[in-house]
Amino acid sequence: MEEKRSAFFTIMLLSAIILIFTAADFIQGDRTFSETENKLLADRPEWSWDSLIEGKYTRDYETYLTEQFVGRDKWITVKTYLDLALQKQEINGVYLGADGYLIEQHLPGTYTDVEETKKLLLLDKLVKRWDATVMLVPTADNILTDRMPLWAPYYDQADFLEKAALQLGSEHYIDVYSALRRHAAEEIYYRTDHHWTTLGAWYGYLAWAESLGRRGDLYGKNAMQPVTADFLGTLQSKVNLDVQADSIFWFPETAEYPVTVTYDLKDIRSSCYEESYLKTKNKYGFFLDDNHAFIEIDTDYHNGKTLFVIKDSYANCFVPMLIPYYEKIYVMDLRYFNGRLFRFMEGYEPEEGMDVLVLYNCIHFLEDFAYLE
Amino acid sequence: MVFSSVVFLFRFLPLLFIVYYLVPGRGKNLVLLLGSLFFYAWGEPVYVLLMLFSTVSDYIHGRLLGRIRGKRAAKGILASSVLINLAVLCFFKYADFLIQTFNTVTGMSVPLLALPLPIGISFYTFQTMSYTIDVYRGEAKVQKNLLDFGVYVAMFPQLIAGPIVKYRDVEARLHNRKADVENISDGMKRFCFGLAKKVLLANNIGELWVLVSEMNPGEMSALTAWVGIFAYAFQIYFDFSGYSDMAIGLGEMLGFRFPENFRYPYISASVTEFWRRWHISLGSWFREYVYIPLGGNRKGRLRQLLNILIVWTLTGIWHGAGWNFLLWGLWFAFALVLEKLFFGKILSWLPKAVGIVYTMLVVLVGWVLFALESPGRILGYLRVMAGMGGRLADAEGFYLGRQYGVLFLIAVLAATPLFGRAAEGLRKSRTGPAIALYRFGEKVIPAALLLLAIAGIVDASYNPFLYFRF
Structure with missing residues (x-):
């Protein structure tokens, strides 16, 4: 019984993570521009059979989803701090030097x-x-x-x-x-x-x-x-x-x-x-x-x-x-x-x-x- | 579609499972098949037809075999099934390799086909072959339901990168399966661990290998070469075993039990043991459908050695159409034969640590063959590793070791049963606090890893555009 209850909570917790972010991602509108990255973010790709068969449509769609993903800037910050925790001294081709350089x-x-x-x-x-x-x-x-x-x-x-x-x-x-x-x-x-x-x-x-x-x-x-x-x-x-x-x-x-x-x-x-x-x-x-x-x-x-x-x-x-x-x-x-x-x-x-x-x-x-x- | 992507985690996964759990009884298989076809077509909008062709072809062969089982014609039908599968595999995977070899030998220049390799073709052709062979042998019943058979072939968890599930391992559950709360929870946890292995360990340590593999071996120190190939060893292990974990976890959530594919291979004390722990489903496939039918070890020593050679030639080129993969297979055949002949005996007298170091050496040299495709680069790299290429260590090697030191440490620990045993120890101890700690950890750790992995997936596309670069 105890095992079952624990398993139930595990399911709740892990599905909550997926479902909450899925829902939030649907609710959140698209941004055109990212201040942090200083670039235009990908737009929803246009549908056509040709582009599907070439594999371009699904590729572009993935780029679109990832670049528009809810809380994108925050996720990137989390990853950066993870790298710092792993004691890395370079990120994205930039050295983290002494004195904040x-x-x-x-x-x-x-x-x-x-x-x-x-x-x-x-x-x-x-x-x-x-x-x-x-x-x-x-x-x-x-x-x-x-x-x-x-x-x-x-x-x-x-x-x-x-x-x-x-x-x-x-x-x-x-x-x-x-x-x-x-x-x-x-x-x-x-x-x-x-x-x-x-x-x-x-x-x-x-x-x-x-x-x-x-x-x-x-x-x-x-x-x-x-x-x-x-x-x-x-x-x-x-x-x-x-x-x-x-x-x-x-x-x-x-x-x-x-x-x-x-x-x-x-x-x-x-x-x-x-x-x-x-x-x-x-x-x-x-x-x-x-x-x-x-x-x-x-x-x-x-x-x-x-x-x-x-x-x-x-x-x-x-x-x-x-x-x-x-x-x-x-x-x-x-x-x-x-x-x-x-x-x-x-x-x-x-x-x-x-x-x-x-x-x-x-x-x-x-x-x-x-x-x- | 790959598991470590936003589209899988936040579109496909929730939608598929919600519909799957809601739809009753037999409808589940239809949901699973349609979902899997969509999953495959997302990455291979054209080659999905090839997979359907394979499926229907082996379904028909199976039905035919069922009618005339035991008769002489059955052999012909089996041969036809195997030939079609191998022909498809050869055409899409090996045609250019064969043409290239032919051109090199004859000096002619037959144009290459330049076909992209259909995702997962090596996995699903092996799966469908296991079906017809088992039916022929009478070890599996004929599947009369095309839907159930389609689910077996196309099932999205193991479709792209295994484990290679033999038909009879899932036969019963294709028709009738149940996932209870504990199965689902275990499957989810397993998926999170697999995702973390892939995104947090394999991808990160893979960056180091990318750096090293792009260097010129002539300008590399021995230290850098060793750091690099260790990074590759961990990358490929966590990538592949992480993918298997995700597949097994998803299978469990659907009510399946897929075979284990990896069992901490890097703690092996011999190459023989390594291959019982690495990509187990492929090894057992070759054992069952090639090695044993060839006579295995029952026809004398010499014949056995020849059989080993055949199996490992095939294992080598199964991994890729290139001479280096063939060489890689033969390299292991060589080690395995030596161990069979006398070296295994010697190893068993020595301390286990010696065996582990020896196995690691063989495997690392193997990874050099596997990862670097041209003979020149392979030889150059091995020379540097052997200390015959100039400096033994330089600032660059120390720097790379320093940058990835913590990650290496985590990777080493994660490649041993340590964490698993610690968790198991907590679970089995009957004291209250230990159990409570286990209950807490089994929820919070997968959740934290899932969140970090999402960060890793989103970050992989982080690409600030510096228009004011000047």
Whole structure:
């Protein structure tokens, strides 16, 4: 009798779990967008015999059910905490480092020698044609080595950068790696995002100034002001953990004099900072209005100098610091540009010539640096 | 449809069982058959016809055998049934393998068929063959009811990945079965444990194997290689035995008793013992329908060794159409023959721990053959494991061991009878608190595992889209 009663309760408990979530899942409406995952969630697939026979209908239907499952975000959090309980130090390609640092994982051997060399030769061609300066910024895993989990593997960018310096020649290569290494204990990368911080970029700026023999004392470290204290970046989205938010800083001096910023040849604004992004999840978009194919900045410094920057998003918080040095700054993101680069640049080159700067982080450089002459 | 999915757990499962329990008497079989066909068609909307063909074909063969049992023509009908089953299996599973081999040998280039493998075909063809063979032998009665026979073949719990249920094991219950409260509760618990094995253990430790299997053996340390193949050993065990647990549990909820398929294989002290504990239903199928008909051990030593060789060649390629699977089967045949000849005797004199270590070594080498398909990678991997490939240990190996250390520990414990014995000990002790603890645990543990497994299933599709990746 006792056995029967116990069995009965077991059945009640386990079926309750299934039935309650089934019912709740039916009651709950579909969401179109997930804030946590920052993506559109799957919709109910359209029925057709063809799609059924191909097996597409049932596959899509499963994706739809899973992505719309009741309490999806909570379930994902449960799984993450289970991983933490199992003492895992990486989730979804992100290392859980010391001091609350989330560090994006780049495994050794991801890029072969041949791939590295190919990209460097392509870069070299640009450098030699335009007498350009190159800043390749290492990612956090190479700099914050003390904060990485014990024994955690990473793609060693020091070797790659040595190769780059050798290929490009020291007059074209700015050693950002050493500059950042020296300040590895400071807040030079975001804890929740894969970008370098404004402070990190500032150390990059010092290296730039020193290497080019320009004044590097236009802004002091202490002039940095916070614009937000609750930035949760892309790495936080990947691990979906409750972590301490980052602050984003800027140098107010860079906005002291009026500028005219033209985005993609049509959208004209009077600042290279966009405060509206601070209210969204993508707060790093504050700098240079997130990503654009081509940006023109006209400054109030009428010194007749022009700079052409070819860059990834690491440059977004860096470029504003160069405003006092140039009358005109052109900023190009090659991912959104399909034309012939050199011809395009020639179109913008004034008679007296222009400086050309290439700024990427190493990974984005290896992944995305490509152009047609 | 797989068990570890939202569509199964929160659509199919509740609906099927509610209807199944509500419908009275003979109607239950109709519900079960229609449900099972839907279950299969969900993943194989076309090949469901192939399964129906197999079912009807063996049903007819069975009826024919019933009419002319004992006559000479019966042999022909049995041969026809077996041939049709094997032809279907060969065509869908081995055609491309045979064409490829033929092309390699002759240097010709006959185009491949590139047919996708119908899910579960290796399981259900073996099941239906057991039926006609048993009817021919007079060990099972002819099934005149197509519905009951359809239920036997298509029944969703074991349809896709076994256990391979012999017809006579379920014969009586096809027509008349009952699941009481205790059966249902035991079945549910068993299902939860199986689901947890699959989702929480196999899938998680499988991530580690994915990492290692994608590395170049030339750049791997011995430590990494060992960590990797242990991860695979646990992945395949918990995946497969978890699936069997779920099947057995679901069967119990329906009133069936399926045979056990795994009995803690990794505690075996010899390879012979390992194969009595691993995928038992397949081993017993081959034993009954191949090994013994060939003469087993009754026709002299030499003949027995040959029989072992035949059975293990077949067992090897049953697992997949590839040379590595054949090699894998022969590797075990080799160990089994050695144990039959003299090594088993030696093992029995040695401490049990030695036997366990030896068995584990044989099995792990077997998994390398099983998991890595190309000869180059297999040899490279084995070399590294043997310490002939460079470094013995490196940071990467330590890192992987560190990340998965706790999971490994749980996996090792879960692969032994420890938890089961502890529970049994509590249940059988007659003291009040122990019983109370058992009663509490038998409800709360499966419930907690079920919840965690759901989290694992939902999380598997977690894929944040980082449009602002730059």
